[in-house]
Amino acid sequence: MKNGMSTKKTFYEVITEQGIPRREFLKFCAVTAVTMGLGPGGHEVLAKALETKPRLPVLWIHGLECTCCSESFIRASHPLAKDIILSMISLDYDDTLMAASGFQAEAILEEITTNYKGNYILAVEGNAPLLDDGMACIVGGRPFTDQLLETARHAKAVIAWGTCASFGCVQAAKPNPTKATPVSKFVKDKPVINVPGCPPIAEVMAGVLSYILTFDRLPELDRQGRPKMFYGQRIHDKCYRRAHFDAGQFVEAWDDDGARQGWCLYKLGCRGPTTYNACTTIGWNDGVSSPIKSGHGCIGCSEDGFWDRGPFYERVPDMAQFGIEANADKIGLGAMAGLGAAMAAHAGVTATRRALGGRDKDKETEDQDGQG
Amino acid sequence: MARFDHAYREIGDHENIRQIYVYEAPMRLWHWLNAAVVVALVATGYLIGTPLPSYTGDPSTVYVMGWIRFVHLAAGYLFAVLWVMRIWWAVVGNNFARQLFIPPIWSKRWIDGLRYQIAWNLFLVKEPRRYSGLNPLAHIAMLTIYLVPSVVLLVTGFGMLAEVAGHDSWQYHMFGWMRDFAVNTMDLHTIHRASMWLVALFVMVHIYTAVREDIVSRQSMVSTMLSGYRLFKDRRGPDE
Known part of the structure; x- marks a missing residue:
């Protein structure tokens, strides 16, 4: 503990301190490299990065959410992966998982944002309800919207964990009573990586973080702001x-x-x-x-x-615009039946009118044509 | 404007015209090919959303849904190509070829014709007026429940195809923006399907009206799309 700050160590140093053998470490690198689609030799790149680069400070904050993302994350499948991930990203602040609480916990937020200005990742689980100045979600006595903006200000990038943070999820479903707003629509001045899913897959979450650490850049995103490597296919x-x-x-x-x-x-x-x-x-x-x-x-x-x-x-x-039980097919078939009936009636009237009075005129017309 | 107006030309009662060449061969060809393609698209499209009862057998030899989708996608491409041809012909063809795309809502005579045509269809007037090209009511119908849904169907269709073809495909580069527009791609499916029903409704109205007008109006309808000539049944000049 030369530096006094555990976060200055590399990830590899941390896990060896915890007694995790190198074999397990390399296994994790192999599995993660494969899920990221890095190709042959990818695990070596990953291992090298984890051995040499200082680990990545991550602040993990929680807005309106159900904690299913955290539950998924700590169940990362590979043996010891949860230890590896938890130490790798040096979860300096996660109010669900951390030992500290109260003022002590909140102090860490301040410390990280000051000491690692522009060099930490902000992971957001859940979203911010904007109604009534964010009163629907209070963290540490203040609206979550404040916490989100303050921590995002100096972050390198923001990861939106889960569908809540990415798109709004159930709390943003109609009629969205608290005006729950996805992170990317609230935090405008930072790159936001959406990692949707309810919850997202643990390996995907680990993969996104590993990628950022290994390559020192954000993964390629699609139009929805999701990493293509995991969300590129249906x-x-x-x-x-x-x-x-x-x-x-x-x-x-x-x-x-x-x-x-x-x-x-x-x-x-x-x-x-x-x-x-x-x-x-x-x-x-x-x-x-x-x-x-x-x-x-x-x-x-x-x-x-x-x-x-x-x-x-x-x-x-369903197409709620047309009633609770309506969908495109019911509306379409209904319209066709209605139109069919109208057309039949119309044809009936046309035929009746012609039968009653139109004939003579037709004959006249024919006569005229005959003359002309 | 007069140029476009020509296609609507109402044939006045005093005019002694027997026939006008309205639809050139490419227009007629487009109409009938398009009709076939639309029937194929609606039929297969309906079955993609609400598939047939399951077919038993080994999936290595059974490919029912696969073929339905193949026909739908192939017909979809044809539909797009036909529209491109149609627009090209609107530029180089005669006035009747571009009439559909520009409704002369600025023309008082046209608006009056629209009112009159509605009245004729509600049995409020005794005799319809004569038109060389599309009558105003037919024009509005064709524009709103055929042309507009067709465009919607094309862009949503290619938008969904972009999902199938993947992020690196030309479909995605051209129509990937549909994703942003639709929020959830399920919406593309819903809009696509609702538009399909509109087109199906159009086909019903179109066939009914064409046949009915052929019988009761003063000019030819169905045969015009076969021969290209609009025949006027009666010729009553002021001198008669």
Whole structure:
């Protein structure tokens, strides 16, 4: 503890102090390099970075959220990964996980933002409710909006953990009573990386942090501000049940034969075709399973506004503008039936009128034509 | 303006005209190819959103949904190409080829014609007026429930195709912005489907009106799209 600040050490020094063998360290590097898609030799780059660079101070703050992101994060699948990650990012402040509390805890925020100006990562779990000056979410006696802005001011970058921070999630679903606002729409002057999912996959979270530490830059993002390496492909395109979709073999009811045979869940509302995430490649809980693998359709939890695109168990979503039970098909079919009836009536009137009076005139016309 | 106005030309009762060449061959070809493509698109599109009952068999040999999607995407490309051709022809073709794209709402006579045409369809007037090209009511209908939904269908369709083709595809570079517009790509599907129903409604109205007008109006309708000639059934000049 020469420097007096544990954060000046490299990540590798910290984990060896904790008694984690080098073999485990290299395993972590290999797994993480693969999930990041770094290619051959990627694990060496990663290992070198973790051995030589000072570890990355991370402030992890919590707004309106349910802590499912933290729960996911501490269950990173690789053995010891949770220790590795927790020490790697030197979670200097995380009010859920840290030992300190009260003024002592809040003092750390001040310390990091001053000592590591422009050189720490701010990880935000949950979002900021803007209604009534942020009164719906109070942290340490002050609105969360204040804490978010103060900590973001000197951050190198902001990571928005989960769909809450990225897009708003359930608290921003209509009618969004507290005006819950995604981080990227509130913190405008810093790069924000969205890592959506409810929760995001632990390996994805670890991967994003490892990438920033290893390459000293932010990963390439898509239009939604999500790292392309994890959110670049649709669930549908990587789904192991895709062959059944292409074949036209669908589960029609949760207890039918198709469900037992593992057919496609599209008809039961699976949002795989409109969802970008790594669930089908990385899997959950040490790669054991994923929602579709366990027989339930994807609900699109990593997509913007997924709560308002229900019902989760129907393919064609509701169009609330036209009533609670309406969807495009019901409206379309209704309009067609109505129009069909109107056309039949119209044709009937036309025919009747012609039968009653139009004929003579027609004859006249024919006569005229004959003359002309 | 007079140039565009020409296509709406109402054929006055005093004019002694037997026929006018309205639709040139590329227009007619476009119409019928487009009709076929739209039928294919609506049919397959409906089945993509609400698929057929499951087909049993081994997925290595069964490809029902795959073929439906193939037909839909292929027809979608054709639909786009046909619209490009149609716009090109609107530039180089005759006045009737560009009429659809520019409704002369500035013309009092046209607005009056619109009122009259509505009245005719509500059985309020005894006799319809004669038009060389589209009548004002047909024009409005074609514009609002066919042309506009077609454009919406094209951009949302390619927007969804961009999702399928991936971030590095040309579809994504050209139509990836649809993502920002739609918030959740599910919205692209919903808008696409709602527009499909509009087009289906248009097809119903279009066929019904064309057939009915062919019977009761004073000019040809259906055959005009086959031969290109608008025939006027009666010729009542002031001298008669």
